[in-house]
Amino acid sequence: MKEKINQIISKYDSDKNRLMDILLDIHEEKGYVDKNDIGILAKSLVISMAQVEETVSFYHFFSDKPRAKYNIYLNNSITACMRDRKGVKEAFEKACGTTFGNVTEDSTFGLYDTSCIGMNDQGPAAIINDIVFTNLTPYRVVKLITGLKEGKELRSLIYESYGDGNNADPDMHAMVHNNIRKGSILLNKDYERFDVIKNELTKHSPEDVIQIIEDSDLRGRGGAGFPTGMKWRFGRRVEGSHRVIICNADEGEPGTFKDRVMLTEFPDLVFEGMVIAAYATGADIGLVYLRYEYKYMLKYLNRILSEMREKNYLGNNINGVKDFDFDIRIQLGAGAYVCGEESALIESLEGKRGEPRDKPPFPVEKGYLDFPTIVNNVETLGSAVRIIKHGADWYNQYGTKDSKGTKLLSISGDCKFPGIYEVDWGTSMREVIEMCGAENVQAIQVGGPSGMLIGPRDFDNLSSSDLMKWYKPSGMMVAEKFFDRKLSYSDLPTGGSMIIFNNQRDLLRDVVMNFMEFFIEESCGSCSTCRNLPYIMKVKLEKILNGHGVRKDIDDLLSWGKTIKVSRCGLGQTAANPILSSILNFRHLYEQHVQAMADYDNTFDLIKSVESANQFVGRKTEFHSN
Secondary structure, eight states, rough: OOOHHHHHHHHTOOOOOGGGHHHHHHHHSSSSOOOHHHHHHHHHHHHHHHHHHHHHHHHOOOSSOOSSSSSEEEOOOOHTTTTHHHHHHHHHHHHHHOOOOOOOOTEEEEEEEEEEOOOOGGSSSEEEEEEOOSSOOOHHHHHHHHHHTTTOOOGOOOOOOOOOOOSSSTTTTOOOOOOOOOOOSSOOOOOTTTTTIIIIIGGOHHHHHHHHHHHOOOOTSSSOOOOOHHHHHHHHHHHSSEEEEEEOOOOTTTOOOHHHHHHHHHHHHHHHHHHHHHHHHHHTTEEEEOOOGGGGGHHHHHHHHHHHHHHHSBBBSSGGGGTTEEEEEEEEOOOOOOSHHHHHHHHHHSSSSOOOOOOSSSSTTTGGGGGEEEEEEEEHHHHHHHHHHOHHHTTTBOOOOBBBBBEEEEEEESSSOOOEEEEEOOOOOOHHHHHHTOOEEEEEEETTTSSSEEEGGTOOOOOHHHHHHHHHOOSOOOOOSSOOOSTTTTOOOOOOEEEEEETTTIIIIIIIIHHHHHHHHHOOSSSSSHHHHHHHHHHHHHHHHOOOOOHHHHHHHHHHHHHHHGSSSHHTTTHHHHHHHHHHHHHHHHHHHEEESSSSSSOHHHHHHHHHHHHTOOOOOOOOOO
16 A cells, blocks of 8 residues: 555655645545555655645545445435435434444445535435435335345436436536526526637736626635635735636535535636636636536536547637646636635645634735635636626626626525526525525525524515414514615625425524524634634523523623634634524524523423432432431
8 A cells, every 4th residue: 555655646746735736545445544654745745744644634525544335424404304304314323234424334424414415405414435315215226225235236226317417427427416597697508618718818918807706796716705806806916836726616614515516517708717717817826626526527517628628618728828837727626615714725735724814915916826826616617707798887787786697596495496597696585485485484594504593584575463473572673664685785695505494494403503503513612713603603592492591591692703803813703693694584483492581591300400410420429408
């Protein structure tokens, strides 16, 4: 194995910045990275063992211990839980003969929980040896595991036909479905591959391209909404021996799967957007950071890039433009939600823990390997191609005054038609509900767990008496006005995730608790606020739900939610949002659980509280009343 590891290191020119690729290859070869491997890597790459260990330990899909022949990662997102994930989990445990978090004695099966894998429209879903299995049921689990025990090949046990569109491509062969419900200017088959590189780009100078993007008012589609043209202009002005364009395809926000569909059906549009960004900014290095959960796309995406090189749409002197040299490499992640934050993503690209950087300097000044770096979302890059093709005025026909263009929505949960919807900015929440066939809607999570949980007064035309009946406020004023809120940067901004919950769902016990557990699991641990407060807030919520809460507990949650906003990155700053937004819009649910008018917990049971301690030390305590 030592010889094999040295071959892998040589494949990447002993470059410590390619540590992620080296570790991925070693896992592909033997399934894990042990102490001996770490020692070899440290010596060959001229870094400390601690540096290698911290990278191995940080990512969900890396391991320093042997794993199984078949490693099963079952998605635990809220939409999977809404579709009997519990039954599926129990079926896996019974069929495999072990519990989650463990490997069977014969090392055949390993069972692991994992966060959202981008399949919210077709869950519960699992990744088994890099193959995605969707729409799991207990019956399907039994058939699947039985087949593996009988020695059948894993791919032969796919129980649904290959998915629609390019999911069925021989280089993908995935049973994943796109579920495109509504298209517009992006999800549009009139797109002519690479037409802008071939026929449009040379009509404009780099400065002209930036000006067109600025005039279009295109803003980042990953959630932050930073003006794209401004970012490109900054990137062009900063001095550097190289400039870098990064496509952020690490959509780890639970409930989001739009980038998955874009990369499946329109990868050429996204790659063309990177070429346009490179032309505009003078970049020569292109990187796509693809989340590990989408590894099944890798061969297919690399084929598209090879086709572009053959046609001279990548490489040197692209399409005959002198000194326009630019190429794209795809970098797989290894499972870390925080790598969706641009500076954490860059750290990961450099082979390190995905830990957010202090700012300034910003990536556009010092990013990948300290080069000026522009990070754009999949959807943003695709939009740029359409804008250069048709012009800023054309693009400005869509959307609203402050939110131009269209937005891709990933809609899942309690609705008849989950999937991808491309809508104009300014679309109302009422329209969203009607489009996806949702009924008896209690709440909608807009923007994933880091976004906002909104209630009926934001989308349902209830009368004032109905509102009072619905919210049952206690000492709280409820606005009698109905707000049909709209998707826009000034009202309801979103990266694209929309999860719908009907009146049968327990919002606090099931939804909010699931989201808080997600943030606890995915914190990088860098900031004490993000490392500790989500757990403390979850415990406080459990206290309330167990009937031991008082009014002050709700106030404590609100206070701690303000404190967590001093965290270093945007992901840490929003880790309390599941609780904060649910208190804002569903405070009556909290108040239903707290002790009426109590200022302190008066249900403390002294005898019960010391029982576990007595059992541990083997003593018996007697209590006497005075």
